[in-house]
Amino acid sequence: MYVTIYHIAEKASVSIATVSRVLNDNPRVAPETRERVLSVAAELGYQPHSVAQNLARRQSNLVSVVVPAMSSHFFMEVLRGIQDALAASGHDVLVHLAKTRSEGVVQLDRALRRGRSAGILIVSTPFLSSLVERLGRAKQAVVLVDCEHPGFNSISVDNKRGGFLAVDHLLDVGCRKIALLMASRSSTPSSDRHAGYVEALASRDMPVDENLVAVCDGEQDGFTESAGFDAMQRLLQHGARPDGVFATSDVQAIGVLRALRDAGLDVPGDVKVVGFDDMPLIRYAEISTMQQPMYRLGSLGAARLLEQLANPDLPIENSVHAPELIPRSTTVPVEAVIA
Amino acid sequence: MYVTIYHIAEKASVSIATVSRVLNDNPRVAPETRERVLSVAAELGYQPHSVAQNLARRQSNLVSVVVPAMSSHFFMEVLRGIQDALAASGHDVLVHLAKTRSEGVVQLDRALRRGRSAGILIVSTPFLSSLVERLGRAKQAVVLVDCEHPGFNSISVDNKRGGFLAVDHLLDVGCRKIALLMASRSSTPSSDRHAGYVEALASRDMPVDENLVAVCDGEQDGFTESAGFDAMQRLLQHGARPDGVFATSDVQAIGVLRALRDAGLDVPGDVKVVGFDDMPLIRYAEISTMQQPMYRLGSLGAARLLEQLANPDLPIENSVHAPELIPRSTTVPVEAVIA
DNA sequence: GTGAAAGCGCTAACAG
């Protein structure tokens, strides 16, 4: 059988209370006693039983993370950020991958089970009423990452600003007919980026041409290369001839590039392209993009959760992070291309 | 405070033992009693406290998964497979992302903590002696996924066979000078695929030309697009002029395509290319590849772990799965291209 | 069929 604090207590000739104190760095222990207990513990190869600890402490050292089961770089990075931020406080990460929205609700229910976790992080999940209702009932600490809702703490990305900056950049490099390739209308990030697109055009007194706006459909809310390809091709077939394209994600931008090249158009000569995310594959492909602080979103979310756990009365706060423009070859100004 | 079995017991006028029996589907309970308890439980909105259950049962409903923190589709799919296979038995997934090998050891230590999890799944992790040693000490149920070691159960991919099939396919479609673009030599999957390459050539009495073998370096063991690009470019610069390329991963293949096109070579006209993995982005790019049953690896691994938990005396078993060739446009036979 | 009672391994008052 495993070694428990009783074994240590016996061998070190102290009570289990003292052993527990030593193990929990309680200062009210004599130095020699501490030494002795520690050495016996080491000698016996003692490992605390976290389940028993959790039960006695009436707390959990687990944090549940509900995250879309999409294979993107984004979620891996967010998860890494979460794990790293949690590591120091001894918390481990319980993942709940959700492939669809309804699965998200099921996973949340699993995550919500009593005693399960100290808190919950919900990543990139659109806020359905069923979720809010469940979260309200269970008075658990919750932090939203890459999504928001007035009732909860959140760490989010200013997608509208991101869209604005992307389009503003296209305008700066000389584009005058800018197409928008957005994901499903039900995706909040995508519609926010759309709003940024509209705002950027408005800021230069340019009209929004609805014929230059294409919506990507399909799985993963249209955030796929093939959806980007199809939408771009549709746009071109309808006679649209943009000189700039803002795609609401890098994977879509890859599809856009492919469609443009298939149509014999040169990038950035004929058309300039900006994506969103800054995924590594794209980084290499030299696509200009809006960088999202993925790892940071995760680590900030986890840190916020920890704070909230330590001080439950903290007011609700939404920390918004602006994506940053990373200009690369797909938006090199025309003069530079000619030269 | 939360509702416990004591509350149910009181309200249903039974003992907590009976409540526990009902909740655990113990048949030794009178039907009416069962009814009553169940309805009170539902009325009170009772939720079992899994930590307390785990402590009392001396078991855990958590499974730890140590997995590389790489952003590939592969790991997301494996995780999904694991989660889904575990869901029915009520197990949840504790992830331990490891960015480097040494981090893998640290994460394993976390996973190994006593009482933590019912078992451990180790995904795509090369077997260092430090790992084996730790796993030996902790007599936990362990299943390796996408890696193997004689001392443990494993679900793995026949990478050598995969390499063989890929190269065999290139030979079938007319290639005679086939280059191999492999990842770091310390990567087992990569060297196994290399072995398959050698075997496929040998099976047709063709020599292995070392000038046609390039090793990708860099992060993630060289499994990146840029490493593939660099290696391919190096190969071409050294005067190699293959008519077929087998890249040990799809991301590398993407880099290969880019390098080939930059060099003015046509695919599949001048050079044919086969990758490995079948990631979605690549699926769209129409690259021929070796499909790996990722989701299945995960679910089989989890299922194996569950079996082992149920019956600890099961003999060690390594279930090997062959990847399947998915021929696409990058290996269309020459005649077809001309026609 | 049901209840009393003894844990699971640890923490946390409360005394001393």
Place this chain on the structure above:
DNA sequence: CTGTTAGCGCTTTCAC
């Protein structure tokens, strides 16, 4: 500074 003693919430003999 240290030990005694209740629990944490649930499971599980062992009697009845």
